[in-house]
Amino acid sequence: MQQEKNAAGSRTTDLVSMSDLTVTLSGFLGTKGWLSGLDTRPYARDWLDRFGVEPLGVARPTGTAEVVKACGKAGVAVVPQGGNTGLCGAAVAGLPNAVILSLSRMTAIGQPDPDTGSIPVEAGVVLATLHEALEPHGLIFPMHLGAEGSARIGGLIGTNAGGSHALRYGMMHDLVLGLEVVLPDGTVWNGLRAVQKDNAGYQLRRLFCGAEGTLGVVTRAILKLHPAPRQRATALVVAPDFAAAVAFGTFLRHEAGEFLSGLEFFCDLGVGLALKHLPDLAFPLEKRGAVYMLVELTCGSPRVPLDEILGFSLEQGMEQGLVTDGALAMSDAHRAHFWRLREEQPEGQRLEGEQLKHNISVPPGKLAEFIAAAEAICAGMLPGVRINPFGHLGDGNIHYNLTPPEGVAGFGGEAGEIGQALAALATEMGGSFAAEHGLGRAKIALADRHRSRVERDLMARLKATLDPSAVMNPGVLVDSRPQRISFE
Ligand SMILES: Cc1cc2nc3c(=O)[nH]c(=O)nc-3n(C[C@H](O)[C@H](O)[C@H](O)COP(=O)(O)OP(=O)(O)OC[C@H]3O[C@@H](n4cnc5c(N)ncnc54)[C@H](O)[C@@H]3O)c2cc1C
Known part of the structure; x- marks a missing residue:
């Protein structure tokens, strides 16, 4: 696996104009590494088709420092892109004066180290490919999400992805031991260490997790691995309502302890949409219910009685009416x-047509309270709206998704107001309006209203320090216009 060479001070990129830039980039990247015009289309729009203008070009290098340096010199923005499955429009260009830097050709996977429990990878590795590569080694990289067939390691780090196993294994920042990052001036930070404990200063590796490509380009990472479970117990469970589901979740956390690795929820509206639009999907229980939970316990040892623990929990849940x-x-x-x-669940809703997506988190014990209060808000603003909350019960993360009433098109101007109201509610409850997808371009305005000035100023100062020319993904995560930075 080649490491990045520092490009700061390099002479290859002494550029002044955009046309010079395209000539130079196409020259040193070649036809495989530089796309322009119509060829940029597959990269230009985000997954939800809400954001993205045609960029100056798409760079697909095998090393990124020279590209970053060249763009910086020409005053052209760099937009890092992984699998482009992000849901906040952060991996596409906001203005035409931008180069999309796709990591799709940096896909090397190193040797897993079973003693340390780690593996070096390039940032363009697709998550599902990494899962497959680890299978023969009895090790897992425990990040799982619906987009794992396309999402890449750099994008997962860029968004600090969560997914369905975060309850047990943490979010991406818990799974990254070391990083290599190309900084906005082309300097390479080599932090490719494979240790959990490293308190030699600020936690730089964490700073880049969730930075959405605004502070540098992640090029390589050393990821933390876990032993593959040799035993699983899984149940599909029906609860009478969200309050009962939350109470059963609390019971399970105590009963199953560290073996609880999945605790997901979804509701009957979502099941109905999935069954309607995906004809090969069948409903596995006799009767439909109100709220469903997917519970999974896993363990590395075959000697722990997981089925017994789960069976006992279900019996107890039934006795208690949960x-x-x-x-x-x-x-x-x-x-x-x-x-x-x-x-x-997301696919069923997408196929139903227009939708409003919100990614909320609240303290897990307040999930039912949030859903009830949010329903009152949404029904008041949009009578007949179809509300489809689903997500990660174990960590209080709700994909709070709305579909217009049947036969009605469009959310009109209400969309912004609903988003603001839900963000305010989550904030009041001690939660977040951007649980695991980031802010991107879509949620900057929410951050303006619902995060304190001190917090926003800290972020703007960090951005201004690491990227004074605002080359890296401008318009995403932090509004880096200089007049917004306050040092009071
Ligand atoms: C069906 C579906 C289900 C999903 N489920 C979940 C879920 O359960 N949990 C969850 O957290 N997310 C989920 N997502 C959202 C998405 O998959 C994640 O945000 C994922 O981490 C994005 O990875 P990506 O490679 O597609 O990144 P991209 O969309 O390409 O980029 C995302 C951000 O990271 C930045 N970035 C990309 N590469 C780099 C790099 N090398 N260096 C620095 N910055 C970089 C980009 O500039 C952008 O800001 C889902 C998406 C879909 C479509």
Whole structure:
């Protein structure tokens, strides 16, 4: 695996204009590494097709420092792009004066180290490819999300992704041991260390997790691995309402302890949409319910009685009226079926048509309270709106998604007001309006209203210090216009 060479001070990129830039980049990147005009289309719009203008070009290098340096000299923005599955419009150009820097050709996977529990990878590695590569080694990289067939390591780090196993293994910043980053002036920071404990100063590796490409380009990482579970117990559980689901979640956390690795929820509206639009998907229980939970316990040892723990928990849940129905997966095929029902929730809703997506987190004990209060707000603002909350019960992360009433098109001007009201509610409850997808371009205005001035100023100061010319992904995460920076 080649490491980045420092480009700060290099003479290859002594540029002054955009046309010089395109000539130089196409010259040193070649036809595989430089795309322009119509060829940029597959990279130009975000996954939800809400953001993105045609960029100056798409650079697909095998090393990024020279590209960053050249763009900086020409005053052209650099937009790092991984799998472009982000949901806040952060991996596409906001203005035409930008180069999309795709990591899609930096896909090397190094040797896993079972003693340390780590693996070096390039930032363009697709998450599902890493999962497959680890299978023969009895090790896992425990990040799982619906977009894992496309999302790349650099993008997962850029958004500090969470996913369905964050409850047990943490978010991306908990899974990154070391990083290599190309800074906005082309300097390379080599922090490729493979240790958990490293308190030699500020936690720089964490700074780049969730920075959404605004502070530099992540080029390589050393990721933390865990032993592959040799045993799983999975159940699809029905609860009478959200309050019961939250109470059952609390019970499970105590009963299953460290074995609890998945605690997801979704509701019957979402199941209905998934079944309507995905004809090969079947409903695995006899009767439909109100709220569903997907519970998974895993363990590295085959000697722990996981089925017993889960079976006992279900019995207790039923006795306490928290669970009305449920089924234990009796095979890997059952398990896959249960997970698919959960993971197709976004797709079912997308296929229904227009939607408003919100990514909220609240302290897990307040999840039901949030859903009830949010329903009152949304029903008041948009009578008949179809509300489809689903997500990660274990860590209080709600994908709070809305679809217009049947037969009605458009959310009109209400969309912004609803987003503001939900963000205010989450903030009041001690939660966040941007749980795991970041701010991107879509949520900067929410941050302006719902994060303190001190917090926003700290971020603007960090940005101004590391990227004084605002080359890296301008318009994303932090509004870096100089007049907004206050040092009071
Ligand atoms: C169906 C579906 C389900 C999803 N489920 C989840 C979920 O459960 N949990 C979750 O957290 N997210 C989820 N997401 C959102 C998305 O998959 C994640 O945000 C993911 O981390 C994005 O990875 P990517 O490679 O596609 O990044 P991109 O979209 O390409 O980029 C995302 C951000 O990272 C920056 N970036 C990309 N590469 C680099 C780099 N090398 N260096 C620095 N910055 C970089 C970009 O500039 C941008 O700001 C889902 C998305 C979809 C479509």
